[in-house]
Amino acid sequence: MYRYTRSYTGPVQAIILDLAGTCVDFGSLAPIQAFLTLFESEGLSLTEAEAREPMGTEKREHIRQLLAMPRIQRQWQDRTGAAPTEEDVERLYHAFVPFQVQAIAERSELIPGALNLQAFARDHGIKLGVNTGYSREMVNVMLPELRRQGFEPESVVCATEVPQGRPAPYMSFCNAMELGATAVQGCVKVDDTATGIEEGLNAGMWTVAVVASGNAVGLSQSQLEQLDDDERAQCLRVAHQKMALTGAHYLIDSIDELPEVVANIQERIEAGDRP
Template sequence: MITLAVFDMAGTTIDDGGAVYDALRIAVEETGASVSPADLQAWMGTEKRAAITALIELGGGDPTQPADKVDVAFERFRAILDELYTAQTPTPIAGVPEAIADLRASGVQVALTTGFSRDVAEGILDQLGWAVGADGGERAPGTAVDALVCGDEVAAGRPAPYMIHRAMERTGTLAVSEVLVAGDTAVDVQAGANAGAAVTIGVLSGKLDRAAFEGQPFTALLDSVADVSTHLASC
């Protein structure tokens, strides 16, 4: 029995129009490094400082010279993302608020995980009108989740399992056999597998198509998180 569903944010539960991709690419390119689409995709979903460091190296740069290069690029990433989100506010992916509400109504807790820092993630949820934890009851049905875990709150981001385990901690979930994980990137499903989750789902609501998920450790591949309840009912 699944008692906790852990969902990624951008591309999985939230449509940000590709702003994270663009902000990350621009911030790294401003350091003088080049960014290939394949490398960018490979590092999507990971903690953003780690992504910036890796992409600078992959693009022929040295992330340690000068010593504050990654810090400066990270602040530029945040500034660019804020500009993009101001120009085009993120929106929930169709059917996802209803799916979250249905899961919670059936007794399944829902947690969000993200490679964003906490302040960025909370800013996005505020824009959406979504609430976390005890505040959830004050918002309209479908806009509340039980926990939020961010990349800057654990020792390592995806594909490490730590954000999922922290979500279990915050929701009082004891057994990984009761956990479902869903995300739109390779590292999302890798993190689910590494965490030992009973169900790990790749969703096609982000940038990856079915072919891009080949060889990844998912237990199911769905069009959207909106399909999770139906999938669980059929298992």
């Protein structure tokens, strides 16, 4: 005998945001700066495109995936005479942390729309949380600066604090519990990376992919604005096509558009739609 449950038709309960490229650090440049500096210090060539490929993952895993890339692995073997090991990953991670902390300190400016989103969430009784591939040590550098700018998420979860980082759903689950959400169908996960969208989908949440301010474009706000109209349109077109492949329920250029999307999600929930 099967038991059927009614679809969730309550309110949007929580919005869970990624940090870099989603609500802070337009272009998600701090991690790239740190990885390029780390590999240069090791005498290894790393391109920005390569550095961005594993974006959204916990930083040890990010290093592990970089070292597994054939071109980089060949460089490592030529330099050391052996394949990279887990001990190498751990050593590189500890060398990476100060580079990342410094880059975060330099790139903690909120993306336009973050404060409006926070006000929208408060006005509608929606809890606001963030999660990230950064460690707590890294996030603790950023949070005071975010508070200074007026942004105060009610839950902050780091990849190093859950059994497995993205694309596993555990960070989003932890945010949902800390925010008091009672149904994942009432939660919205917002991210600028494919692995972050996969996290939200694995958690059974609504997902919103951020394009222009994030990893898919990889330019600062001023760099993007300095492109001529045709270049900018082509850049955004390619990035939208890339992020559409993630399976996200919605694509937006920046979180400035998110309140309208959340209102639409609320209408769909009330109509009986599920993520």
